[in-house]
Amino acid sequence: MRIREDYRALSGAEKAAVLLLALGEEQTARVFEHMDDDEIMEISQTMANLGKVSANVVERLLVDFSENISSTNTLIGTLDSTERLLEKALGKERVNNIMEEIRGPAGRTMWEKLGNVNEEILANFLQKEYPQTVAVVMTKINPEHAARVLSILPEGFAMEVIMRMLRIETVQKEILEDVEKILRTEFMSNLARTNRRDSHELMADIFNNLERNIGNKFMEALEERSQDSAEKIRNLMFTFEDLQNLDPSGIQTLIRSADKEKLPIALKGATEEMQDLFFSNMSERAAKIMREDMAAMGPVRLKDVEEAQSSLVTTAKDLADKGEITIASGDAEDELIY
Numbered sequence: 407m408r409i410r411e412d413y414r415a416l417s418g419a420e421k422a423a424v425l426l427l428a429l430g431e432e433q434t435a436r437v438f439e440h441m442d443d444d445e446i447m448e449i450s451q452t453m454a455n456l457g458k459v460s461a462n463v464v465e466r467l468l469v470d471f472s473e474n475i476s477s478t479n480t481l482i483g484t485l486d487s488t489e490r491l492l493e494k495a496l497g498k499e500r501v502n503n504i505m506e507e508i509r510g511p512a513g514r515t516m517w518e519k520l521g522n523v524n525e526e527i528l529a530n531f532l533q534k535e536y537p538q539t540v541a542v543v544m545t546k547i548n549p550e551h552a553a554r555v556l557s558i559l560p561e562g563f564a565m566e567v568i569m570r571m572l573r574i575e576t577v578q579k580e581i582l583e584d585v586e587k588i589l590r591t592e593f594m595s596n597l598a599r600t601n602r603r604d605s606h607e608l609m610a611d612i613f614n615n616l617e618r619n620i621g622n623k624f625m626e627a628l629e630e631r632s633q634d635s636a637e638k639i640r641n642l643m644f645t646f647e648d649l650q651n652l653d654p655s656g657i658q659t660l661i662r663s664a665d666k667e668k669l670p671i672a673l674k675g676a677t678e679e680m681q682d683l684f685f686s687n688m689s690e691r692a693a694k695i696m697r698e699d700m701a702a703m704g705p706v707r708l709k710d711v712e713e714a715q716s717s718l719v720t721t722a723k724d725l726a727d728k729g730e731i732t733i734a735s736g737d738a739e740d741e742l743i744y
Contacts, residue, residue: 409458409459410457410458410460411460411463413462413463413467416463416467417452419448419452420452422449422452423453423456424456424459424463424464424467425467425471428464428467444632520551520589521547525551525555528555529558532555532559533563537570539585540559540567540570541567541571542574543589544556544567544571545571545574546582556568606635606638606639609635609639610639610642610643610644613625614716617709644733645719646672646680646715646719647680648719648733649683649718649719650680650683652722652731652733653732654686656725656731656733657684658687659725659730659731660718660725660731661684661687661688663721663725664717664718664721665714665717668714668718669684669696669714669718670699670700670703671703671711672711672715674703674706674711675706675711675712675714675715676715684696685697
């Protein structure tokens with residue numbers, strides 16, 4: 407069995423394996439507790455195939471590790487690592503409150519935080535509150551942000567809020583504290599929890615935005631390393647083909663909202679079934695013009711088709727987020743009953 411003498415020839419996984427072996431069984435076991443199954447599998451396989459490593463290489467590795475760990479440039483802080491650290495010193499409830507505050511919008515005060523909340527999300531919450539409460543909020547946030555929120559609120563409700571704002575003089579400290587409490591307990595805490603995204607959901611969004619050939623390559627590689635993760639991501643992904651699960655009303659809404667230059671390019675590379683779905687939800691004249699435009703294009707690059715289809719998918723997801731269309735997965739349990 408050959409002895410590894412060249413430190414520079416070690417891969418990252420091999421360095422990690424050597425370091426863990428040098429730490430000893432007890433310390434290594436404690437490190438493994440903080441790794442996921444894929445990481446443990448990779449390190450374990452590397453250990454099994456490591457062979458003999460010279461004392462000089464081990465010493466060099468330990469010195470490098472010691473130097474790197476003492477440098478702030480090599481530290482990586484994440485929400486998860488911060489939460490684990492806090493849990494060792496504080497109670498679970500205190501940690502949850504702190505992490506919700508961290509995960510929420512940026513800002514030192516409640517009103518600064520509200521200024522960084524998307525106006526549609528804020529308006530959706532506020533329209534369920536009393537007009538007087540909304541009026542207090544509107545007077546405390548940035549006027550530009552307040553204007554955008556008011557423009558989204560139902561007209562009658564917005565006018566009631568405006569009238570309350572005109573009558574507001576000095577808001578009592580107790581009322582202001584009550585409003586802040588409502589926002590903190592009912593809105594910010596829910597917003598923070600909503601912002602906690604599962605890693606598979608995040609990867610599904612990333613895969614949705616990859617070029618199709620690159621995405622397929624990554625998915626095939628992922629299936630070899632973690633079939634379970636690949637399946638979860640695939641189930642969470644929303645592709646152009648999934649648009650066929652939209653109901654007629656959803657397709658019509660999508661057609662009205664889609665980029666008029668990209669829609670014919672997207673359909674140019676679609677299946678005949680998908681084309682018929684869109685054409686059947688257009689007027690006869692609009693469908694005829696669309697077909698003529700597609701025929702006049704001639705050959706279209708695959709990359710352009712994929713970009714146009716990706717744009718259509720993004721539009722569909724935006725409409726779904728606003729509640730204007732409903733995206734079903736096609737499973738029996740998602741079937742709509744009329």
